[in-house]
Amino acid sequence: MAEFEKLFALANAPYQRNDKRKFIAVFPMWFPYEILLAGGCRVAEWWGYDVPPTLADAHFPTYICTLVKSNFELLLSGRSEVDGAAFPIATCDSIQNSAGLFSHLFPGKFAAYFRMVQNPDSASAADYLRAEVKRLIAEVGAFIGRKIADAELRAAIKTANAFRQAARELLLTLKSGRTSLPAAQIYRALRGALTDVGPSTTKLLGDLTASLKVGPASGPRVMLVGMTAEPLDVLTAIEAAGAHIAGDDLGLGWRTMSVDAAESGDPAEALAQRLLHLPQCSSLHSQKQARGPYVVSRAKEVGANAVIFTRLKFCDPEAFDYPEIKCALDDAKIPNLLLERDLRDQAEGAVTTRVEAFLEQIG
Amino acid sequence: MSIKIKTTDKLKEMMMVYYLTAKNARHNNGKIAWITSGGPVELALAFGVTPIYPENHGAMVGATKMGGQLCAVAEGLGYSPDLCSYFRIDVGQAETHLGPIAGLPEPDVLICANNICKTVIKWYEIQARRYNVPLIMIDHPFMEHEIEEPAVKYVAAQLRDMAATLETVTGVKLDQDKLYQILMLSRDAIKLWERALETLRSKPTPMSSIDSFFHMAPIVTLRGEQRTVDYYQALVTELEERKAQGIAAVEGERHRLLFDNIPMWYATKFLYQTLAKHGAAVVTSTYTASWSMERDMTEGDPFEAMAWNYLAPYINRGFAKRLDILEGLIHKFECDGFLMHSARSCKAYSLGQYDLAEALTKRTGKQGVILEGDIADERAWSEGQAANRLEAYLEALDG
Ligand code: SF4
Ligand code: SF4
Numbered sequence: 212m213a214e215f216e217k218l219f220a221l222a223n224a225p226y227q228r229n230d231k232r233k234f235i236a237v238f239p240m241w242f243p244y245e246i247l248l249a250g251g252c253r254v255a256e257w258w259g260y261d262v263p264p265t266l267a268d269a270h271f272p273t274y275i276c277t278l279v280k281s282n283f284e285l286l287l288s289g290r291s292e293v294d295g296a297a298f299p300i301a302t303c304d305s306i307q308n309s310a311g312l313f314s315h316l317f318p319g320k321f322a323a324y325f326r327m328v329q330n331p332d333s334a335s336a337a338d339y340l341r342a343e344v345k346r347l348i349a350e351v352g353a354f355i356g357r358k359i360a361d362a363e364l365r366a367a368i369k370t371a372n373a374f375r376q377a378a379r380e381l382l383l384t385l386k387s388g389r390t391s392l393p394a395a396q397i398y399r400a401l402r403g404a405l406t407d408v409g410p411s412t413t414k415l416l417g418d419l420t421a422s423l424k425v426g427p428a429s430g431p432r433v434m435l436v437g438m439t440a441e442p443l444d445v446l447t448a449i450e451a452a453g454a455h456i457a458g459d460d461l462g463l464g465w466r467t468m469s470v471d472a473a474e475s476g477d478p479a480e481a482l483a484q485r486l487l488h489l490p491q492c493s494s495l496h497s498q499k500q501a502r503g504p505y506v507v508s509r510a511k512e513v514g515a516n517a518v519i520f521t522r523l524k525f526c527d528p529e530a531f532d533y534p535e536i537k538c539a540l541d542d543a544k545i546p547n548l549l550l551e552r553d554l555r556d557q558a559e560g561a562v563t564t565r566v567e568a569f570l571e572q573i574g
Numbered sequence: 575m576s577i578k579i580k581t582t583d584k585l586k587e588m589m590m591v592y593y594l595t596a597k598n599a600r601h602n603n604g605k606i607a608w609i610t611s612g613g614p615v616e617l618a619l620a621f622g623v624t625p626i627y628p629e630n631h632g633a634m635v636g637a638t639k640m641g642g643q644l645c646a647v648a649e650g651l652g653y654s655p656d657l658c659s660y661f662r663i664d665v666g667q668a669e670t671h672l673g674p675i676a677g678l679p680e681p682d683v684l685i686c687a688n689n690i691c692k693t694v695i696k697w698y699e700i701q702a703r704r705y706n707v708p709l710i711m712i713d714h715p716f717m718e719h720e721i722e723e724p725a726v727k728y729v730a731a732q733l734r735d736m737a738a739t740l741e742t743v744t745g746v747k748l749d750q751d752k753l754y755q756i757l758m759l760s761r762d763a764i765k766l767w768e769r770a771l772e773t774l775r776s777k778p779t780p781m782s783s784i785d786s787f788f789h790m791a792p793i794v795t796l797r798g799e800q801r802t803v804d805y806y807q808a809l810v811t812e813l814e815e816r817k818a819q820g821i822a823a824v825e826g827e828r829h830r831l832l833f834d835n836i837p838m839w840y841a842t843k844f845l846y847q848t849l850a851k852h853g854a855a856v857v858t859s860t861y862t863a864s865w866s867m868e869r870d871m872t873e874g875d876p877f878e879a880m881a882w883n884y885l886a887p888y889i890n891r892g893f894a895k896r897l898d899i900l901e902g903l904i905h906k907f908e909c910d911g912f913l914m915h916s917a918r919s920c921k922a923y924s925l926g927q928y929d930l931a932e933a934l935t936k937r938t939g940k941q942g943v944i945l946e947g948d949i950a951d952e953r954a955w956s957e958g959q960a961a962n963r964l965e966a967y968l969e970a971l972d973g
Contacts, residue, residue: 270928272946274656274918300716304692307716308925311893315929328728329688329695330713335731339715342724496695496711501703525656527921531696534652535703551654 214419215392215400218412222403225255226291229407233294233321233355238282238306239438240462240494241327242299243482244408245472246347249367250355255293255406257282258439258463259523259554270312276525277554278438279305286317295321295354301329302494303528321354323347329496331487340483348479364478372471374408377416379468384423386458386513391424394456395446402441402463428455431573434515436506436536437522437529438493439463442556445521448563452570458513460506461521466490493528502532503539510545517573518547519566523554546573576850577821579781581809582788588805589791597679599624605744608681608701611794612689612887614712614733614880616760616871619798620753621740625685626678627795628697631667632660636839636950638674645951658919659951661697668704683707683743685736689714689890691922708743710736714885718892721885729881756798757871757880764867766806767793773813774857775907778822779830780813783856784846785823787837793865828853829971832903834860834930835915835923838945840952841960848961852968858907860888860899893926897933904938911971912942913964919949943967 228234232253237244244254259278264271266287267280285291296317298310310324325347328336352359378401384390390397400419404412430453440446440461449456459465472478472485489495491505510518518540522529533549540547548569550562599606607623609615615625635641641659644666649655651669653662663673671677684707686698695711702709712732715725737748770789773780781789789809796802815821829849833856837845849856864887871879888899904912912934914927931942943963948954 272916272918272924272928275921275925300718301692304922305925307692308893308922311718311896312926312929315893315897315933324716324718326715326725328713328715329692330711330732333711333713333728333732333735335728335735336713338731339724339728343715346724493696494692496699496713498709498711501699527657527693528696530654530657531693531700533654535700537652 214415214422215396218400218403218415218419219396220403221406221412222399225257225260225406226285226293228292234292235295235297235321235323236282236286236291236293237297238299238302238309239278240299240302240467241486241489242297242325243344243347243486244297245364245367245371245482246344246351246359247297248370248408249359249363250351252351252355254408256408257285258402258405259441260285261442261554263555270316274525275305276523278523279309281554283309286313293320295323297323297325299325299327301327303526323350327486327495331496332498337483337487340486341479344479344482361478365474368472368478368481369474370409372474373410374404374413374416375468375471377413377420378404379465381416381420382458382465382468384420384425385456388425389428389455393447393450395443398440398443398446398464405463428457430454431517431570432457432513432515433517433519434510434513435459435461435464436518436520437461438526439523440521441554442552444557445519445550445552445562445566448566449519449570452567454517454570457515458509460509462492466492493532501535503535506536507539507543507545510540516545517570518545519569520547520549522549522551524551576823576825579785579812581805581812582785584805584808585789585791588796588801592796593675596624596626597675600679605682606679607683607685608678608698609685610687610690610694610698612714612884612890613685613687614736614884616756616798616880617733617736617753618685618740619756620748621744621746623683623740623744625795626681628664628678629660630791630795631673631675631678632663632950633839634675635663635667635673636952637842639840639952640673641840641950642953644670644672645953656918658691658693658697659948660919661693663950664697664701668701681705681707683740684709685712686710687712687714687884689884689887691889691920693922708739710739712736714890716892717885717890717895719895721882725885726878726881729885730875730877733877733880753876754872757876759800759803760798761867761871763793763797763802763806764865766803766810768866769810770806770813771858771862773810773817776817777830777908778820778824778827779855779857780816780821780823782823782846783833783859783862784837784842786859786862787842790862790865797865824850824853824855826853827855829910829968830855830857830908832856832858832900832907832909832912833915834900834912834927835917836861836920836949838915838917838947838955839950841947841955841957844957844960848964849968852972854968854971856913857909858903860903863903864888889923893930896926897930897937900930900934901937904934904940909940911940911967914942914944916944916946917949918946918954919951941967941970
């Protein structure tokens with residue numbers, strides 16, 4: 212099976228157990244999953260799936276994003292074979308409340324939550340974050356039935372760094388030119404890899420990158436902005452309209468892959484420091500840098516001359532940032548288009564037409 | 575017809591004076607701080623700033639049914655209609671100066687505590703950029719279970735940072751004695767507010783919780799002030815009298831209900847009247863009970879005591895704790911059922927309600943009903959649909 216097919220298989224069945232490791236579904240984003248890796252767990256970061264929310268609808272109001280709902284659908288449908296779930300509380304109000312809901316619905320399963328600081332400029336943030344990382348290390352230790360050693364944490368940091376490095380290299384092929392695999396498949400492969408963060412998927416990502424042929428790209432160079440570019444059929448529509456996807460500022464993309472943790476020294480400190488030095492993100496508060504200028508600079512970095520926002524419906528963090536980013540892009544004369552969809556949407560005529568019209572304008 | 579609560583007139587007058595003074599604060603060389611409803615206002619007051627609560631303003635706009643109009647202004651600027659309507663109203667008023675008090679006075683500083691939701695973080699970031707003023711962020715970690723000591727220390731440290739920033743903004747040094755006095759007044763007002771809410775335990779209840787949604791305005795906006803203590807003293811006295819005389823908020827009270835979430839401000843009258851037709855009174859709510867105090871802020875280190883209390887609100891707690899609180903209220907106020915408002919503005923309050931409702935019924939044997947709506951954007955409300963649901967529920971309660 213080709214590398215990408217193995218990764219697609221993971222993307223299609225993120226719930227499937229493939230060995231004896233404890234299997235944890237991690238909700239996005241900024242959960243220090245290195246701690247779970249250090250405890251020998253399988254880390255599956257779940258970015259939402261195209262499944263009908265038949266069962267989840269009984270637990271969530273209509274105005275909750277399909278990322279959260281579809282993750283719960285996998286859990287509720289019994290398809291999931293996970294031993295627990297992890298929730299980075301700071302991502303948004305929906306994920307925040309989901310942690311307790313998960314414990315209520317699945318009382319026998321392990322539930323981990325992590326509170327990323329939202330005041331990184333405070334002098335006390337580092338101390339709190341370190342304490343929070345240590346609390347989590349102890350909780351995961353209690354779950355696996357033994358203390359997690361620093362050496363294991365350091366090894367896990369190395370593993371996660373290598374994974375992120377491989378993901379970055381794959382994403383950078385997009386910047387270089389037109390890849391032999393469509394962009395939609397590249398993001399799908401990454402989503403698959405994220406369902407088992409570790410050496411085997413790192414190798415698959417590396418092999419996939421090596422197997423890609425990169426040719427010259429023509430047409431407008433588009434950067435994607437949002438939490439995720441899913442549903443990925445929009446990427447197909449963009450490429451079909453003659454444009455090239457040159458890079459992203461996506462949670463399921465460059466944003467979460469761009470920063471690594473120090474591999475030496477105190478591992479709890481290394482994890483805390485990584486979190487304190489994350490790039491601009493709609494889920495993080497920063498007084499110092501607004502996201503608008505950051506997105507403009509990122510567009511310049513990937514050589515994009517257009518931006519498409521791929522926003523999930525009911526995603527508050529991205530919806531709050533949008534007008535400010537749009538203004539910054541307009542000021543920088545970077546044409547941009549907002550698409551708001553949910554994970555179950557098909558690239559129906561209207562979306563395709565809007566993408567085509569937008570790209571035609573850029574020429 | 576139920577007999578009106580007289581203190582309500584005082585409330586109207588007090589809120590009018592508050593907003594008038596706030597609007598003139600600039601002319602009197604005063605500094606204005608916009609602050610979230612869960613913000614540590616006592617500390618701000620110690621620097622002599624005038625606190626303004628855009629959320630309270632949002633509620634006022636909602637109650638006057640101007641929410642849709644102001645929200646539409648924000649939507650025109652690119653903000654999604656799915657974002658919190660308090661936020662959209664705030665953007666709308668800043669743009670247009672429309673609303674019942676013709677817009678809020680501009681801030682000199684913003685104080686944001688995320689112990690109510692993550693929404694306020696983005697909201698205050700946006701407004702800090704608009705007005706180009708400092709933003710004081712007090713990060714309150716979400717307390718899934720019990721209140722954790724590292725979180726208390728973290729919040730307390732940020733409160734000390736906040737004092738330092740306010741010294742710069744106002745040019746005033748923190749006066750510990752003044753802070754102590756304010757904390758005392760805040761404590762006294764909160765205790766009186768709790769006493770006022772306690773009177774709703776009696777049968778019949780002397781006040782509906784729907785009224786208490788309005789009477790909570792001073793505890794939200796003016797805690798730490800003598801006039802607030804006086805106001806709640808008057809309210810408690812009147813409620814005790816009503817209780818002694820058997821004056822009912824709802825004539826022929828037959829059903830006692832709990833309300834969960836922020837109300838649909840534009841439809842409180844509808845709610846009261848529909849319930850009253852069936853002899854149903856709302857006697858407690860998670861919302862009004864949020865302004866309570868579990869640690870006396872005048873004892874021990876004031877920063878740590880404030881931190882502890884500000885980590886404690888219902889909305890900063892996880893599912894299991896919320897369920898315990900709901901169950902406690904059902905028992906304490908001898909409720910026969912509950913109403914939940916699934917408010918599309920407020921994911922922080924609303925996500926989990928379906929399961930909370932089911933679990934609450936399992937634990938207490940009481941049935942509930944969930945009404946879909948919004949806090950201040952009346953466009954998201956269908957009175958017909960709500961009436962049908964509510965009537966069906968109340969008929970079942972009638973038996
Ligand atoms: S898509 Fe947005 S709203 Fe949904 S889980 Fe992610 S951050 Fe939260
Ligand atoms: S209504 Fe909810 S989302 Fe809006 S500010 Fe209040 S707590 Fe936050």
